[in-house]
Amino acid sequence: DARVTQTPRHKVTEMGQEVTMRCQPILGHNTVFWYRQTMMQGLELLAYFRNRAPLDDSGMPKDRFSAEMPDATLATLKIQPSEPRDSAVYFCASGLVMGGRTDTQYFGPGTRLTVL
Amino acid sequence: GDSVTQMEGPVTLSEEAFLTINCTYTATGYPSLFWYVQYPGEGLQLLLKATKADDKGSNKGFEATYRKETTSFHLEKGSVQVSDSAVYFCALSDGGSGYSTLTFGKGTMLLVSP
Numbered sequence: 001d002a003r004v005t006q007t008p009r010h011k012v013t014e015m016g017q018e019v020t021m022r023c024q025p026i027l028g029h030n031t032v033f034w035y036r037q038t039m040m041q042g043l044e045l046l047a048y049f050r051n052r053a054p055l056d057d058s059g060m061p062k063d064r065f066s067a068e069m070p071d072a073t074l075a076t077l078k079i080q081p082s083e084p085r086d087s088a089v090y091f092c093a094s095g096l097v098m099g100g101r102t103d104t105q106y107f108g109p110g111t112r113l114t115v116l
Numbered sequence: 117g118d119s120v121t122q123m124e125g126p127v128t129l130s131e132e133a134f135l136t137i138n139c140t141y142t143a144t145g146y147p148s149l150f151w152y153v154q155y156p157g158e159g160l161q162l163l164l165k166a167t168k169a170d171d172k173g174s175n176k177g178f179e180a181t182y183r184k185e186t187t188s189f190h191l192e193k194g195s196v197q198v199s200d201s202a203v204y205f206c207a208l209s210d211g212g213s214g215y216s217t218l219t220f221g222k223g224t225m226l227l228v229s230p
Contacts, residue, residue, distance in 0.1 A: 004159075031216065042222045043205070056217075091159055097216045104150070105218055107159035 002026045004108035006092050012114045018080040021111045023092030024073055032075045033105060034060075034067055035091040043091075049075065050097065082115045089113070118143045122206050122221035129196055129228050137191040137224045139180075139206035147208040149173075149182055149189040150218065154203045163191075163204070201228045 005024045013019055025032050033048040047057035052069040060067065064083070069075045079086055089112050093105040123138040141149065148167040152160040164173030169184035178193045189206060206221040 033217070043220045045217060048217065093160075095216075104162045104165065107152075107161065109159045 002106075004092055004094050004106050006090075006108035006111050008111060009109060010112045010114075012116065013082055014116050015083055016081040017115075018078065019082050019086075019113060019115075021077045021090055021092075021113070023075040023077075023094075023108055025075060025092070025094030026106055027073070029094035029096050029106070031095045031097045032069060033093040033095075034075070034077050035093065036088045037091060037110070038088045046077070046090075079113075082113075084115045087113055087115050118147070118208060118219045120206050120208055120219055120221035122204075122224050125203075125223075125225035127224060127226045129226070131198055131228055131230055132195045133228075135191070135193040135196045135200075135226065137204055137206075137226070139189045139191065139221060141187050141189065141206075141208050143187075143208055149180070150207040150209070151178070151180055151189070151191050152205040152207060152220075154205065154223070156202070160205060196226070196228045198228045198230055201226055 004026055007022045031050050034046040036044045036046055044059055046059040047067040048055055049069050064079055066078045089110045091107050091110045093107045095105040119142045121140050150165045151163040153163045154160045163178055164175040164180055166173040166182035169182050172181045180189050180191045182189055203223045203225045205223045207218045209218055
């Protein structure tokens with residue numbers, strides 16, 4: 001049963017520290033999404049990649065967030081420096097997109113980030 | 117732009133009651149429609165989907181019909197269980213742009229009591 005995996009599951013850090021979250025998409029999927037979920041804002045799309053190339057990262061605060069896909073099996077989301085307002089659950093999702101049509105997005109279990 | 121509107125929760129029901137969670141959408145093209153479910157402490161899971169008008173998606177006793185004339189995709193279940201307690205998200209695909217992202221509603225929490 002193929003699944004999206006994310007590490008770490010929980011992270012507590014102090015303001016100003018660097019945070020790196022990792023995601024392993026389902027093998028064969030060509031699109032990876034990063035979302036942030038908070039009580040106030042709900043689910044927000046931060047960035048996404050197609051065939052490892054960034055398509056859109058307009059949802060991310062550019063000065064502190066960065067997202068990369070070093071290879072097809074790893075996507076990373078970094079926050080540097082972190083701030084208390086970054087506290088949220090960060091989800092990675094992957095999917096297979098063909099012909100411009102969205103197929104199902106498969107979500108990982110999320111990284112719960114707390115910035116003190 | 118595209119948007120999804122869901123009824124606000126929480127929806128509180130007794131076991132075996134009938135469930136309806138309303139979802140309406142605004143889209144420029146012909147989107148696919150989805151219902152995702154999120155159990156406590158977990159990520160979102162696809163519950164069901166429909167890709168064209170009049171299609172009915174179904175899974176685990178849940179159903180939703182793609183109604184283009186009313187731009188709706190209401191979720192229904194005939195008899196809910198305590199284990200159905202979760203947050204339910206309606207979503208549509210942004211197929212028109214070619215980027216294939218999902219636009220989510222804000223979610224509706226369902227609480228089922230024994």
